[in-house]
Amino acid sequence: GAVVSQHPSWVICKSGTSVKIECRSLDFQATTMFWYRQFPKQSLMLMATSNEGSKATYEQGVEKDKFLINHASLTLSTLTVTSAHPEDSSFYICSAPTIYRDRWYEQYFGPGTRLTVT
Amino acid sequence: GQNIDQPTEMTATEGAIVQINCTYQTSGFNGLFWYQQHAGEAPTFLSYNVLDGLEEKGRFSSFLSRSKGYSYLLLKELQMKDSASYLCAVFSGGYNKLIFGAGTRLAVHP
Numbered sequence: 546g547a548v549v550s551q552h553p554s555w556v557i558c559k560s561g562t563s564v565k566i567e568c569r570s571l572d573f574q575a576t577t578m579f580w581y582r583q584f585p586k587q588s589l590m591l592m593a594t595s596n597e598g599s600k601a602t603y604e605q606g607v608e609k610d611k612f613l614i615n616h617a618s619l620t621l622s623t624l625t626v627t628s629a630h631p632e633d634s635s636f637y638i639c640s641a642p643t644i645y646r647d648r649w650y651e652q653y654f655g656p657g658t659r660l661t662v663t
Numbered sequence: 664g665q666n667i668d669q670p671t672e673m674t675a676t677e678g679a680i681v682q683i684n685c686t687y688q689t690s691g692f693n694g695l696f697w698y699q700q701h702a703g704e705a706p707t708f709l710s711y712n713v714l715d716g717l718e719e720k721g722r723f724s725s726f727l728s729r730s731k732g733y734s735y736l737l738l739k740e741l742q743m744k745d746s747a748s749y750l751c752a753v754f755s756g757g758y759n760k761l762i763f764g765a766g767t768r769l770a771v772h773p
Contacts, residue, residue, distance in 0.1 A: 579760065588750060588766045589706070638705050652761055654705040
């Protein structure tokens with residue numbers, strides 16, 4: 546099946562610094578990728594939709610200037626958490642949908658990135 | 664608005680059968696997914712229903728009724744490794760994205 550990778554798998558950073566998380570589709574092209582955040586014992590909350598070659602679409606309540614998304618190629622999307630604070634500590638997961646008969650079908654999830662801000 | 668409801672927690676015995684229900688209200692509907700997620704890991708795909716009826720995959724089955732906005736995931740011959748969170752997600756065509764329920768934490772006991 547399709548594979549999506551994320552890097553790094555975990556990161557610890559100091560408050561006020563920025564952290565970049567990469568999401569790659571390894572064996573298929575993804576014009577769209579999704580970024581989710583998950584707090585402990587909670588479900589996945591969609592943060593934004595990353596579109597190759599255009600601006601990302603952010604969900605209500607997500608600060609676009611704080612969570613910078615760049616989708617520079619058909620296989621790579623990056624999420625940069627700028628000026629991170631302890632409340633940004635979370636599990637960040639990306640996913641990429643596959644296309645079946647010109648319609649989106651299954652989403653493949655990356656393994657996730659555990660961010661801890663101290 | 665969009666709303667997906669599923670029970671928060673369930674417990675079951677090894678070897679038994681458990682049914683996890685999911686009800687949804689969304690704008691547009693292009694299918695319903697069930698994912699399994701172990702703690703600290705990403706979700707893994709279990710099933711996809713877009714038409715009414717039952718889809719069977721080994722020990723796992725998923726049912727959909729679009730008119731009732733209802734789905735369930737049926738797990739048979741439960742094993743200890745089935746202890747995980749089960750996420751119901753609706754593919755909302757109007758928004759082109761997956762909307763997740765809060766998830767059901769299933770604990771399987773010997």
